[in-house]
Amino acid sequence: MIVYQIGPFFAHGIRLAPGSPFVHTSVTTEAKEPFRYGRSLIVQYWPGRAVVLGRWEGRFDDEETALLAGVHGRPDEVLDEEGRLQERFKRQKVRQRVAAGAHDLDDEWQLVNALDLMDDGGSL
Helix, strand or coil: CCCEEECCEEEEEEECCCCCCCEEEEEEECCCCCCEEEEEEEEEEECCEEEEEEEEEEECCCHHHHHHHHCCCCHHHHECCCCCECCCCCHHHHHHHHHHHCCCHHHHHHHHHHCCCCCCCCCC
16 A cells, blocks of 8 residues: 655545445554554545545554554453453454455455464454
């Protein structure tokens, strides 16, 4: 994906699921360095296609935190004291959410592997 930047502002295109609102807001999170996050306005210009306009608001300290934020999780809610995934979450549900939010299959695999969601032996 190509992201255009002018100072703290950014713009990029995305694909939307059928039935998505014509205009809505969201949070954009980078899964690669420098792990920035920002608020975004998403405007659909054609069915299934939209432009994202936003402003960077800050940075995450590390990749794990950025990836968790990208799937709308919080480290203190998702991980226990030993850094393992909490039992109350189901791996399959998280994988579905990752798949829905990924831009392409490579992004999905990167997130799934980084969050160690491939093993169905336990629960999240």
